[in-house]
Each structure stands twice: as C-alpha cells, then as structure tokens.
Amino acid sequence: xxxxxxxxxxxxxxxxxxxxxxxxxxxxxxxxxxxxxxxxxxxxxxxxxxxxxxxxxxxxxxxxxxxxxxxxxxxxxxxxxxxxxxxxxxxxxxxxxxxxxxxxxxxxxxxxxxxxxxxxxxxxxxxxxxxxxxxxxxxxxxxxxxxxxxxxxxxxxxxxxxxxxxxxxxxxxxxxxxxxxxxxxxxxxxxxxxxxxxxxxxxxxxxxxxxxxxxxxxxxxxxxxxxxxxxxxxxxxxxxxxxxxxxxxxxxxxxxxxxxxxxxxxxxxxxxxxxxxxxxxxxxxxxxxxxxxxxxxxxxxxxxxxxxxxxxxxxxxxxxxxxxxxxxxxxxxxxxxxxxxxxxxxxxxxxxxxxxxxxxxxxxxxxxxxxxxxxxxxxxxxxxxxxxxxxxxxxxxxxxxxxxxxxxxxxxxxxxxxxxxxxxxxxxxxxxxxxxxxxxxxxxxxxxxxxxxxxxxxxxxxxxxxxxxxxxxxxxxxxxxxx
Amino acid sequence: xxxxxxxxxxxxxxxxxxxxxxxxxxxxxxxxxxxxxxxxxxxxxxxxxxxxxxxxxxxxxxxxxxxxxxxxxxxxxxxxxxxxxxxxxxxxxxxxxxxxxxxxxxxxxxxxxxxxxxxxxxxxxxxxx
Numbered sequence: 001x002x003x004x005x006x007x008x009x010x011x012x013x014x015x016x017x018x019x020x021x022x023x024x025x026x027x028x029x030x031x032x033x034x035x036x037x038x039x040x041x042x043x044x045x046x047x048x049x050x051x052x053x054x055x056x057x058x059x060x061x062x063x064x065x066x067x068x069x070x071x072x073x074x075x076x077x078x079x080x081x082x083x084x085x086x087x088x089x090x091x092x093x094x095x096x097x098x099x100x101x102x103x104x105x106x107x108x109x110x111x112x113x114x115x116x117x118x119x120x121x122x123x124x125x126x127x128x129x130x131x132x133x134x135x136x137x138x139x140x141x142x143x144x145x146x147x148x149x150x151x152x153x154x155x156x157x158x159x160x161x162x163x164x165x166x167x168x169x170x171x172x173x174x175x176x177x178x179x180x181x182x183x184x185x186x187x188x189x190x191x192x193x194x195x196x197x198x199x200x201x202x203x204x205x206x207x208x209x210x211x212x213x214x215x216x217x218x219x220x221x222x223x224x225x226x227x228x229x230x231x232x233x234x235x236x237x238x239x240x241x242x243x244x245x246x247x248x249x250x251x252x253x254x255x256x257x258x259x260x261x262x263x264x265x266x267x268x269x270x271x272x273x274x275x276x277x278x279x280x281x282x283x284x285x286x287x288x289x290x291x292x293x294x295x296x297x298x299x300x301x302x303x304x305x306x307x308x309x310x311x312x313x314x315x316x317x318x319x320x321x322x323x324x325x326x327x328x329x330x331x332x333x334x335x336x337x338x339x340x341x342x343x344x345x346x347x348x349x350x351x352x353x354x355x356x357x358x359x360x361x362x363x364x365x366x367x368x369x370x371x372x373x374x375x376x377x378x379x380x381x382x383x384x385x386x387x388x389x390x391x392x393x394x395x396x397x398x399x400x401x402x403x404x405x406x407x408x409x410x411x412x413x414x415x416x417x418x419x420x421x422x423x424x425x426x427x428x429x430x431x432x433x434x435x436x437x438x439x440x441x442x443x444x445x446x447x448x449x450x451x452x453x454x455x456x457x458x459x460x461x462x463x464x465x466x467x468x469x470x471x472x473x474x475x476x477x478x479x480x481x482x483x
Numbered sequence: 484x485x486x487x488x489x490x491x492x493x494x495x496x497x498x499x500x501x502x503x504x505x506x507x508x509x510x511x512x513x514x515x516x517x518x519x520x521x522x523x524x525x526x527x528x529x530x531x532x533x534x535x536x537x538x539x540x541x542x543x544x545x546x547x548x549x550x551x552x553x554x555x556x557x558x559x560x561x562x563x564x565x566x567x568x569x570x571x572x573x574x575x576x577x578x579x580x581x582x583x584x585x586x587x588x589x590x591x592x593x594x595x596x597x598x599x600x601x602x603x604x605x606x607x608x609x610x611x612x
Binding site: 418421476477 | 519522523544548571
C-alpha cells in the first residue's frame with residue numbers, strides 16, 4: 001500500500017505554476033477594488049505535481065474496479081464500461097435541456113423506452129424517471145399516496161406502517177409527507193408479523209412501506225396476505241425497490257398487489273453509486289395513481305403518420321405532485337441503465353436475479369458453519385449474519401468488518417438491519433466469479449478462527465491500510481466540523 | 484449482563500425505580516451493551532412536562548444506531564440529568580446509577596403493572612440472545 005498522501009495545500013510552493021497565460025492582446029479592464037479579494041490561498045503546483053497527487057490518491061481508493069464490494073442493501077455490482085461509454089457519446093453528453101424537442105428525438109426516445117422497460121419489469125402501467133435518487137423516488141411515491149388520499153377525502157388516514165427491518169429513509173419519507181410512522185414487527189421467520197400488522201390496521205391507516213425481499217435478504221412468505229390486509233383496511237402499499245436485483249424478470253411487484261414503487265437505477269441497473277453517481281429513483285405505479293406521478297414524463301406527442309415518425313416529447317401528469325428535479329432527471333444515468341438493459345435483454349436481466357441469488361446462497365451456506373445466521377432459510381440476493389460467538393465474547397461485527405479490509409475486501413454493511421444486533425449484511429451481487437466468492441469465504445473463515453485464537457488482530461484491524469483503526473467514538477463525541 | 488434487582492423494566496429496555504411519589508428512569512445494561520459506545524444523548528422533555536406512559540423523552544445515539552427513549556410510566560418531569568447529556572459515555576459505565584435520564588413525580592403514585600420485574604426481564608433478555 002502507498003504511504004499516506006499530503007493535501008494539495010501542503011504540496012503547494014509559492015510561485016509554482018501549472019499553466020502560464022499568454023500575454024493579453026486586448027485592452028485590460030480593471031475590476032473595481034471592492035470586487036477584488038486580497039487573499040486567495042489557492043495551492044500553487046506544477047502540472048506534474050497535480051497529476052501525481054491525484055494519481056496517488058486514486059490508488060488509495062477502493063472501488064468495484066479493485067475488487068469485491070459486498071455491501072449489503074447497496075447492490076454494488078460491477079458497472080460495465082460500455083454503459084459509461086454510451087453516456088459519454090457526444091450526442092448525449094453535449095445536449096442542452098432546452099434545445100428544440102425536434103433536435104433531441106433520440107434522447108427522448110431513450111427516456112420513453114426506459115419507462116416501458118421499467119413498466120414491463122414492475123408490471124405497472126406508468127413510470128416517471130425524474131427522481132434524482134432512491135430516497136427521492138421513495139419520497140415522491142409517498143407524496144403520491146398522500147395526494148390520492150386527499151383526493152379521496154380521506155385525510156384522517158395518517159398512519160404509515162413501516163416494518164422494523166426497513167431502511168431509515170422509509171420513515172423519513174413518510175414524516176416529510178405528513179404521515180405518522182408506526183413500526184411493524186418481524187416474526188421469527190423474518191416475515192412481517194401478521195398479528196402485529198392486523199392490530200395496526202384501522203380507519204387511520206394510510207398505507208405500508210414494504211421492501212421485498214426485505215433487508216434480511218428474505219422474500220416475505222406472506223406478502224400477498226400482507227398486501228390484502230392493508231388494502232382491506234383501505235391503505236395503499238408502497239414498494240421500496242432497493243432489493244429488485246433479486247426479482248428482475250421473475251416477480252412483478254404489481255402482480256403481488258403493490259400500488260406504487262421506486263427502482264434504484266444505481267443498484268439494479270449497474271449505474272454508478274455515490275461519487276461516481278448521481279443516482280436515479282424511477283417511480284412506477286398503478287392506473288389509479290398515475291395521474292399523480294412526478295414529471296415530466298416522456299411521451300408520444302404526435303402519432304406517426306405514413307410520412308413522418310412519431311414526435312416524442314414531455315408532459316406533466318394531470319394531478320402531478322410536481323417536479324422533483326430540474327428538467328428531465330439524471331439523463332446520463334438513464335442512458336447507462338438503458339444501455340445495460342439493452343445489452344442484457346430480458347433473458348439476461350432474469351439471469352442477473354438468478355445469479356445474484358445463487359451467489360448469496362453459496363456464500364451463506366459456506367459461512368453459516370462459522371458465523372451465527374439468525375434467520376436460517378434460503379435467502380435472496382443477500383443475507384445477514386450475527387457476529388456473536390460465546391467463545392469470542394469481545395469480538396463484534398465491526399471487528400470482523402475492519403479485519404476484512406486487511407484481506408483486501410470492502411467490508412459488508414454492518415449494524416443494519418437494526419433487528420440483528422451484530423449484523424453483517426452481505427450482498428455479493430451477480431458479477432462476482434466463483435473464485436472471488438471462494439476467496440471471500442476463505443478470508444471470512446480465517447477471521448472467524450483469528451477471533452478465537454488471536455482476538456487482538458481483529459481489535460487492531462485494519463493494519464494493512466494507510467491508516468489503522470479510526471477512533472469512531474471520539475469522532476462522534478468530539479465533533480469538529482469547522483476550523 | 485447486570486440487572487438491578489429492585490427496578491421495573493419495559494420491553495424497550497428502559498428501567499424505572501419507584502420510591503413513593505418519585506420515579507427515576509434510565510436504560511438497562513442490556514440496552515447500553517447492545518448499542519455499544521454511546522456518543523450522544525438528547526433529552527427532549529423539560530422539567531414540569533406532564534408525560535403519559537410510552538411518551539418519547541429523547542434519543543440516544545451510539546456508533547451503531549440511534550434509538551428513541553420512552554418513559555415506561557406516567558408522571559411530571561421533576562429533574563433531568565444534564566451530566567449524562569454532557570458525558571454520554573456515563574451510560575456505558577453506569578446505566579443503573581449515575582447515568583439515570585430523568586426523574587418523575589406523581590401525586591397518585593406510579594402504575595408499574597404493565598412492566599417486567601428483574602426476573603422476567605432477565606428471561607426476556609436471555610431469549611433475545
């Protein structure tokens with residue numbers, strides 16, 4: 001591993017330049033003194049200094065292009081380079097959102113077809129691509145539920161049910177949309193507890209937000225019954241599409257009875273996460289809710305005739321909750337997702353779900369010999385271990401996660417879902433080979449042995465990284481957010 | 484795992500200790516151990532507030548998770564432990580003693596019939612592993 005890197009300000013040397021402007025051949029125009037800064041401490045470096053600095057920094061990064069990234073719930077699958085290439089085609093990359101619609105027909109056609117692809121996968125008749133991230137798609141979908149209840153005159157429906165295994169964004173979206181949240185318990189098989197659910201369904205019920213498979217990586221065995229109970233009480237059912245990677249081409253949420261859902265294009269459809277993002281949180285919904293979708297939506301504005309092809313453009317749904325993002329959403333991300341779908345085709349997308357599930361079960365079966373598995377049944381695309389060994393009482397999930405970094409793996413998600421106290425949530429995705437999965441199993445088994453034989457190794461980990469174990473407690477207790 | 488023999492416990496792992504018309508409330512040793520290192524305590528009620536059982540009284544944040552805290556019994560807030568707000572680590576060290584959260588008073592005493600005693604709570608914790 002490279003040594004640590006100084007900041008670019010520490011590398012600065014007074015007077016050093018990366019670029020010299022040619023002398024001016026136009027009359028100078030002096031800025032008024034009031035607009036001039038006396039002090040602007042920009043770093044001063046040569047071009048080669050800058051290139052080396054950022055190249056060294058990039059080598060300290062760990063990404064999907066370095067290795068496996070089994071971060072449960074995040075679906076860190078490999079992002080194919082052809083999708084990046086497609087998004088960078090100048091005909092897409094250099095479009096202006098306000099240029100005449102006739103000049104961007106190809107781009108709008110991609111949006112239109114991507115809507116149809118997501119409708120086909122979800123089973124819903126309508127789709128909006130504009131939400132800028134998963135959490136925003138969720139927020140938009142819950143706003144749609146609120147708007148439809150208002151139009152039905154049922155404003156007394158204020159309770160949104162949220163399973164105790166849910167992502168934290170679910171209650172956040174609900175509260176921001178004016179609902180009160182009530183947690184629903186998980187039963188011992190990892191399903192929504194039907195008795196608890198029934199006891200919380202009444203005339204104040206607005207709906208339920210369900211992630212299926214849930215964050216334990218388990219398909220809810222009673223999902224149809226859960227949805228029936230909520231519908232019978234007059235509530236609507238929101239589907240958090242975070243875990244759609246397990247269902248692609250196999251289960252259509254609309255057929256299970258969901259009313260509205262979002263997709264995370266950056267999970268299921270291999271577009272980049274985080275710094276490589278941004279994300280996209282497309283919403284799909286039923287006929288009853290489609291008038292409330294956020295817009296604009298790509299549509300055929302003028303049907304084709306014998307002489308001319310159809311004219312594609314945008315429209316706002318009649319009772320739309322509004323725009324969640326300027327212009328047409330994260331177009332570049334949608335191009336990547338579209339490319340991914342076209343590359344794989346329907347058969348390929350189904351195989352994504354099959355291999356993601358197979359890989360997760362392969363890891364789970366191998367690791368449950370060494371790690372407690374609180375919900376022991378066939379998992380979907382991910383599973384959750386509970387790092388509690390009677391013969392290694394000082395070892396927690398965090399220690400295992402940190403030690404994995406020494407074995408050159410990105411740690412899995414830890415301490416989520418909250419219902420598993422020492423949770424390690426592992427999602428290999430479909431893009432890892434059997435050899436990589438075997439290497440991961442080997443590392444995990446070695447760590448389980450180290451936990452008993454040499455626990456200090458785990459407490460001190462990581463030791464192979466430029467910085468060792470961070471003091472997370474001190475960082476949280478003594479917040480220093482500005483100099 | 485420590486369990487104070489004379490306290491009552493809620494399913495959310497809060498404890499209450501009752502002495503006549505005064506009650507003291509905190510979180511159990513099991514709770515602090517599950518949360519691991521506690522880094523932030525917020526008490527959202529003030530002295531004089533009248534609380535029903537199960538009302539939210541604040542939030543505790545650890546490096547793992549944030550948890551809402553509820554009062555197991557009804558009463559009027561008579562005292563708040565600012566020491567634990569300033570030094571959240573007290574909760575990890577002494578959850579049944581120095582790190583109490585709030586004190587309540589009530590002219591009519593406190594109803595603890597819905598809460599667990601120490602034996603029942605021990606079993607409740609063991610069942611959860």
